[in-house]
Amino acid sequence: MLLKRFEAKTLPKALELVRGECGENALVVETRPTRTGFLVVAARPEPAPAATPPRPRDQAGATPLLSRWTRGFQPLADHATDFGLSATVLRAVERALLGTRVELSRPGDPALPQLAARVLAALVHTAPEVEDATAARFRTLALVGPTGVGKTTTLAKLAGRARARGERIAIITLDTYRVAAVEQLRAFADLMDVPFAVAFTATDLRRLLHEHRVCDRVFVDTTGRSPRDRDAMPVLEGTLRAGGCAALLCLAAGTRARDCDAVFAAYEPLGVDAVCLTKWDETVAPGEALAAVVERGLPLSHLGIGQEVPADLLVASAEQIACAAFACEPTAVQP
Numbered sequence: 001m002l003l004k005r006f007e008a009k010t011l012p013k014a015l016e017l018v019r020g021e022c023g024e025n026a027l028v029v030e031t032r033p034t035r036t037g038f039l040v041v042a043a044r045p046e047p048a049p050a051a052t053p054p055r056p057r058d059q060a061g062a063t064p065l066l067s068r069w070t071r072g073f074q075p076l077a078d079h080a081t082d083f084g085l086s087a088t089v090l091r092a093v094e095r096a097l098l099g100t101r102v103e104l105s106r107p108g109d110p111a112l113p114q115l116a117a118r119v120l121a122a123l124v125h126t127a128p129e130v131e132d133a134t135a136a137r138f139r140t141l142a143l144v145g146p147t148g149v150g151k152t153t154t155l156a157k158l159a160g161r162a163r164a165r166g167e168r169i170a171i172i173t174l175d176t177y178r179v180a181a182v183e184q185l186r187a188f189a190d191l192m193d194v195p196f197a198v199a200f201t202a203t204d205l206r207r208l209l210h211e212h213r214v215c216d217r218v219f220v221d222t223t224g225r226s227p228r229d230r231d232a233m234p235v236l237e238g239t240l241r242a243g244g245c246a247a248l249l250c251l252a253a254g255t256r257a258r259d260c261d262a263v264f265a266a267y268e269p270l271g272v273d274a275v276c277l278t279k280w281d282e283t284v285a286p287g288e289a290l291a292a293v294v295e296r297g298l299p300l301s302h303l304g305i306g307q308e309v310p311a312d313l314l315v316a317s318a319e320q321i322a323c324a325a326f327a328c329e330p331t332a333v334q335p
């Protein structure tokens with residue numbers, strides 16, 4: 001797998017370069033901000049092997065099934081596929097393992113699950129800085145995403161945690177579209193005893209952010225938009241840009257791969273800074289959404305694991321997620 005570096009001013013532009021050169025199925029293995037923009041390291045997926053002649057049929061007339069995984073990796077691949085992980089990500093993990101000391105030609109190497117989890121963990125970029133009050137990029141954080149994914153709830157969880165750490169915070173909502181949205185968030189803000197304001201326009205947002213400039217953190221709620229509502233995106237993008245907001249994309253962990261593609265296609269032009277996978281507790285196969293994040297090299301900040309505010313929010317741990325995918329013990333993968 002040939003790795004290439006791509007640099008551009010914004011992450012979407014860098015990813016566009018990646019897609020242009022390595023194709024739609026490019027495997028992004030690293031993204032990081034640089035002084036001038038973003039660096040993405042990506043690889044072109046290896047071409048499918050040339051068509052082989054049909055295999056002989058067995059006595060019952062059926063062609064024997066070919067496994068696409070090495071025998072040693074097969075049980076792990078089975079579990080991770082049930083978990084929802086894509087073949088692209090699994091292939092990257094298997095390839096990386098081929099260069100190690102583990103036995104892949106037959107199942108049973110006890111070191112394999114933990115090593116596989118370490119490789120997968122290296123592919124999952126996390127973003128603990130989303131909760132770091134000293135990280136200037138995330139000081140003004142807008143929660144964006146499709147309808148009903150848990151943006152307002154996640155905002156309340158993050159705000160509650162920031163408040164508990166003693167940070168000075170304010171909450172602003174841009175969601176004047178849905179009936180009762182303002183009241184929903186005002187109730188959270190009142191409970192936490194933090195300032196709350198409604199912004200109807202980009203100018204309002206700029207003014208309110210200026211008013212709250214002494215705050216350590218400002219959380220901005222936005223209206224849920226279907227990824228198909230292309231008209232709404234430029235307005236949202238303009239407003240968030242005017243406010244200099246970082247964008248935390250909330251995506252339900254049970255979202256299917258193709259729907260994830262549509263969500264990212266709609267929201268990436270906004271400049272997604274990190275992703276929170278919400279409703280992790282509601283799905284048995286969070287791997288499709290996880291793989292969509294990993295394949296794009298986007299950082300994962302949190303997992304929403306329930307409705308309780310602020311308790312049901314976990315800071316994403318690459319090791320724990322990788323162990324869940326391969327059903328191994330989290331503690332064992334610590335270096």
Ligand SMILES: Nc1nc2c(ncn2[C@@H]2O[C@H](COP(=O)(O)OP(=O)(O)OP(=O)(O)O)[C@@H](O)[C@H]2O)c(=O)[nH]1
Pocket residue numbers: 146147148149150151152153154175178181222223224225278279280281282303304305306307312
């Ligand atoms: N099980 C579970 N439910 C969640 C989670 N996050 C949010 N919810 C629930 O999902 C529902 C919708 O949450 P909201 O926070 O209103 O979602 P939203 O994205 O702000 O919705 P809109 O503003 O209408 O687009 C509520 O019932 C929340 O309690 C989560 O991590 N797990």
Ligand SMILES: [Mg+2]
Pocket residue numbers: 151152153175181221222224
């Ligand atoms: Mg909402």
